[in-house]
Amino acid sequence: NAGVTQTPKFQVLKTGQSMTLQCAQDMNHEYMSWYRQDPGMGLRLIHYSVGAGITDQGEVPNGYNVSRSTTEDFPLRLLSAAPSQTSVYFCATGYMAGQPQHFGDGTRLSIL
């Protein structure tokens, strides 16, 4: 039982490049979400999904896209990377909204 798997663990990008951060879970959780963690800002919600085919914006959605075509996967896409998107990104999942949420180990992203 892998739980919540995030790939890659580390990534360095150049400004303007695009990439996709992967999040996969094997717990059959309906609820999935993406947070970014920055020093002095804490964790902030980017996007979330209450089930396959349904996504919604969080607190800081600009510059990011998501889709939820399956229950298991919730990829986060950076369309045109900017230095302000340098951060640690965490994926979290829960059986449903309001239930305990389980976090992945994070993706550490640096944008030069």
Add this chain to the structure above:
Amino acid sequence: KQEVTQIPAALSVPEGENLVLNCSFTDSAIYNLQWFRQDPGKGLTSLLLIQSSQREQTSGRLNASLDKSSGRSTLYIAASQPGDSATYLCAPSSNTGKLIFGQGTTLQVKP
């Protein structure tokens, strides 16, 4: 807009002490509140979840209380151990599952 404050920001204690970590939030219309632990360079581990209708929740040496009307939660750690050293985060949640995090309390327990 929900704002979460955790006091103290950092705490260093000798092994064996009982600890209280404080969390306050500005909007009392929460669905539940979750306490997490984060070790350096790692993800978050869920410790306790308190539903808005509950007053407290216990797991081993940990006890979390919730006073929703006053916008406060506390995490009590009994008989602290060096392995408890980590950053502790509280996060009230709306009914849509959105977590709003505090800055955390970084705890060091010295042997």
